[in-house]
Amino acid sequence: MTTLDRFLTGDRVALAKVISFVEDRSDGYDRVLSRIFSGGKTTYRVGLTGPPGAGKSSLVNRLAVLLADQGLRVGIIAVDPSSPFSGGALLGDRVRMQALYGRPEIFVRSMATRGSSGGLAAATKDVCVVLEGFGFDIILVETVGVGQIELDVASVCDTVVVVFVPESGDAIQAMKSGLMEIANVFCLNKSDRPGAERIKAELESILDVHRQVRMVAKDSPPPWETPVIPTVAIRDTGIAHLWEAVSQHRRYRSQADPAGFRKARARSDLVLSLTELTHERLERTLFESDQLNLAVEQIVSGRADPYTIAHQLFDSWRRS
Amino acid sequence: MKKIRVLLAKPGLDGHDRGIKVIAAALRDAGMEVIYTGLRQTPEMVVEAAIQEDVDFIGMSILSGAHMTLFPEVLRLLKEKGAGTIHLFGGGIIPDQESVELEKQGVGKLFGPGTTTEEIVTYIRSVAAKKKQEPVM
Numbered sequence: 001m002t003t004l005d006r007f008l009t010g011d012r013v014a015l016a017k018v019i020s021f022v023e024d025r026s027d028g029y030d031r032v033l034s035r036i037f038s039g040g041k042t043t044y045r046v047g048l049t050g051p052p053g054a055g056k057s058s059l060v061n062r063l064a065v066l067l068a069d070q071g072l073r074v075g076i077i078a079v080d081p082s083s084p085f086s087g088g089a090l091l092g093d094r095v096r097m098q099a100l101y102g103r104p105e106i107f108v109r110s111m112a113t114r115g116s117s118g119g120l121a122a123a124t125k126d127v128c129v130v131l132e133g134f135g136f137d138i139i140l141v142e143t144v145g146v147g148q149i150e151l152d153v154a155s156v157c158d159t160v161v162v163v164f165v166p167e168s169g170d171a172i173q174a175m176k177s178g179l180m181e182i183a184n185v186f187c188l189n190k191s192d193r194p195g196a197e198r199i200k201a202e203l204e205s206i207l208d209v210h211r212q213v214r215m216v217a218k219d220s221p222p223p224w225e226t227p228v229i230p231t232v233a234i235r236d237t238g239i240a241h242l243w244e245a246v247s248q249h250r251r252y253r254s255q256a257d258p259a260g261f262r263k264a265r266a267r268s269d270l271v272l273s274l275t276e277l278t279h280e281r282l283e284r285t286l287f288e289s290d291q292l293n294l295a296v297e298q299i300v301s302g303r304a305d306p307y308t309i310a311h312q313l314f315d316s317w318r319r320s
Numbered sequence: 321m322k323k324i325r326v327l328l329a330k331p332g333l334d335g336h337d338r339g340i341k342v343i344a345a346a347l348r349d350a351g352m353e354v355i356y357t358g359l360r361q362t363p364e365m366v367v368e369a370a371i372q373e374d375v376d377f378i379g380m381s382i383l384s385g386a387h388m389t390l391f392p393e394v395l396r397l398l399k400e401k402g403a404g405t406i407h408l409f410g411g412g413i414i415p416d417q418e419s420v421e422l423e424k425q426g427v428g429k430l431f432g433p434g435t436t437t438e439e440i441v442t443y444i445r446s447v448a449a450k451k452k453q454e455p456v457m
Binding site: 002004018031083 | 323
């Protein structure tokens with residue numbers, strides 16, 4: 001019996017091995033993915049993102065317990081950064097996820113970014129596909145601690161929760177573009193701290209402006225009203241509220257267009273796969289041949305410019 | 321590309337985690353992916369995390385004297401759950417004769433006070449080099 005066979009019978013050791021195989025981009029990983037691919041009809045992907053120390057892991061910990069208690073199967077992907085210098089990583093999200101042990105409905109996997117800079121690893125969407133193929137109902141994707149522009153989570157997940165804290169005052173100003181625009185739900189964690197009420201009101205007024213700007217066409221469906229949900233993850237406060245907001249967004253998406261979010265997801269997954277494939281092939285043919293070095297010589301000696309050469313190299317690669 | 325993945329754990333009631341954090345940083349700097357699970361882990365928690373994370377190694381730090389209970393229990397659970405290929409090693413205050421006894425039972429090397437981080441990195445790399453990857457399909 002191969003690992004893939006055992007995976008298909010629901011063996012969790014095999015699940016972990018398949019994830020590694022895909023994550024490592026081992027030879028034939030895409031064939032494995034195509035065997036596993038289920039279309040994710042019954043799975044919903046929820047992303048949690050936000051600045052470092054906002055409490056993303058603690059929220060995932062609470063959410064997963066809440067969902068598992070409802071009988072749902074929950075797969076968790078917790079991403080932490082790889083060192084750009086050593087390539088190593090310290091993956092510590094489990095420290096905040098102590099409630100998840102001994103629960104057969106829950107599976108937690110830590111992932112290092114391995115060179116990606118968008119807040120997730122390049123393989124994160126494929127690990128989602130693996131978890132969907134295994135039959136999880138909900139996938140919680142926790143990004144690295146982010147600033148403004150690490151927005152990959154928006155193309156991988158169906159609902160994005162942006163987590164912030166009362167101390168994020170100035171950060172909210174900075175978040176007006178980027179992070180702010182991908183939030184479907186805002187979670188104000190550590191909301192028992194001073195200043196929580198004020199920052200919630202501030203954020204809601206910014207969101208109101210955003211909403212008015214977006215209300216243009218008369219016949220278009222009413223835009224989603226991004227809620228701000230206060231929580232205190234370590235005291236298990238507000239978690240059911242948070243999940244209710246996520247569920248409302250899920251309903252909103254499927255009412256607007258029942259197959260819509262699956263189309264959007266399929267589209268972005270496909271674009272990501274194509275980009276990676278193109279990059280990989282291009283790298284293999286160009287970087288491993290002498291073409292690149294020859295081109296560099298031409299540029300340095302003044303016989304050609306990089307823009308023309310880039311087009312020539314690309315065209316010759318496409319014909320080959 | 322395959323990365324060496326190591327789970328580092330502090331099982332039992334011992335709260336002295338400075339040593340294991342030094343090891344975690346050293347392994348990260350050596351290019352490995354280190355999963356740190358925090359304090360007061362039971363053997364069941366250690367093994368469950370190791371399986372989900374598909375690690376190649378488990379490193380346990382025990383300074384409480386409970387090593388003759390905790391190491392064999394983790395080994396037993398790994399075999400029981402079908403994860404016997406994960407290599408278990410460790411460190412702490414472990415008398416020589418008990419070290420020998422644990423190694424006889426199948427635990428890897430146990431590092432005592434004065435060990436350099438380089439020795440541990442070298443050890444992990446040499447064991448990893450001998451491991452073969454099984455095909456998925």
